[in-house]
Amino acid sequence: xxxxxxxxxxxxxxxxxxxxxxxxxxxxxxxxxxxxxxxxxxxxxxxxxxxxxxxxxxxxxxxxxxxxxxxxxxxxxxxxxxxxxxxxxxxxxxxxxxxxxxxxxxxxxxxxxxxxxxxxxxxxxxxxxxxxxxxxxxxxxxxxxxxxxxxxxxxxxxxxxxxxxxxxxxxxxxxxxxxxxxxxxxxxxxxxxxxxxxxxxxxxxxxxxxxxxxxxxxxxxxxxxxxxxxxxxxxxxxxxxxxxxxxxxxxxxxxxxxxxxxx
Ligand code: PLP
Numbered sequence: 001x002x003x004x005x006x007x008x009x010x011x012x013x014x015x016x017x018x019x020x021x022x023x024x025x026x027x028x029x030x031x032x033x034x035x036x037x038x039x040x041x042x043x044x045x046x047x048x049x050x051x052x053x054x055x056x057x058x059x060x061x062x063x064x065x066x067x068x069x070x071x072x073x074x075x076x077x078x079x080x081x082x083x084x085x086x087x088x089x090x091x092x093x094x095x096x097x098x099x100x101x102x103x104x105x106x107x108x109x110x111x112x113x114x115x116x117x118x119x120x121x122x123x124x125x126x127x128x129x130x131x132x133x134x135x136x137x138x139x140x141x142x143x144x145x146x147x148x149x150x151x152x153x154x155x156x157x158x159x160x161x162x163x164x165x166x167x168x169x170x171x172x173x174x175x176x177x178x179x180x181x182x183x184x185x186x187x188x189x190x191x192x193x194x195x196x197x198x199x200x201x202x203x204x205x206x207x208x209x210x211x212x213x214x215x216x217x218x219x220x221x222x223x224x225x226x227x228x229x230x231x232x233x234x235x236x237x238x239x240x241x242x243x244x245x246x247x248x249x250x251x252x253x254x255x256x257x258x259x260x261x262x263x
Contacts, residue, residue, distance in 0.1 A: 008077030015254025044249030051187030
């Protein structure tokens with residue numbers, strides 16, 4: 001049994017964060033474990049409060065897993081502060097385990113899931129340790145400090161991020177203005193690149209999309225798929241999860257974690 005770990009925040013509403021990650025891991029037949037970095041009081045309407053976990057206790061969770069389990073892949077989600085990022089990076093630096101970084105910054109409702117001062121820590125301490133980084137367009141813009149709105153700027157942003165040391169960058173194009181398609185762009189350190197185009201689905205129920213995609217990617221990499229196949233399969237997982245979205249709650253409902261198995 002492959003063991004995969006998510007290092008992320010809790011979403012009490014169950015559609016994003018730790019909860020989305022563990023549901024995705026379960027659906028993809030890997031044993032999910034977690035290091036919780038923050039609690040959010042949250043539902044489909046938004047985040048009403050955030051409680052970061054003490055960094056000492058975050059380290060204790062991580063060490064508890066490392067002492068006992070042979071972990072096949074790790075992913076990070078909401079890391080909230082530079083202290084938390086540094087604590088995670090310090091431990092990660094000594095490990096040789098594939099790391100998928102979803103550079104989570106803001107929730108759909110606009111609430112901050114990463115403090116402004118933490119962006120530099122993310123760039124300098126954590127991103128160089130990544131195997132794959134999965135920014136959406138706004139995150140790619142913040143991480144590179146440049147506008148990203150067409151193919152040339154996407155390529156440029158990917159090169160900037162690859163230079164930090166990661167093996168692969170997936171720039172998720174869901175925020176681009178194409179009305180018909182959602183296209184993700186995949187770039188490798190060795191120069192390979194490809195894009196993945198799917199039909200854009202008109203739904204407001206996309207809560208947790210980024211978390212779920214990166215969790216699926218971590219699960220497939222944990223199952224030892226090559227990175228390119230893992231990215232394609234994770235895209236399939238999220239496309240099905242959005243297609244069969246769940247109308248739960250009164251706001252942005254969650255994607256459907258059951259869909260990959262069911263359809
Ligand atoms: N809450 C937590 C704990 C998250 O990790 C994330 C996303 O990464 C979100 C909320 C935001 O999800 P969304 O923007 O899809 O609503």
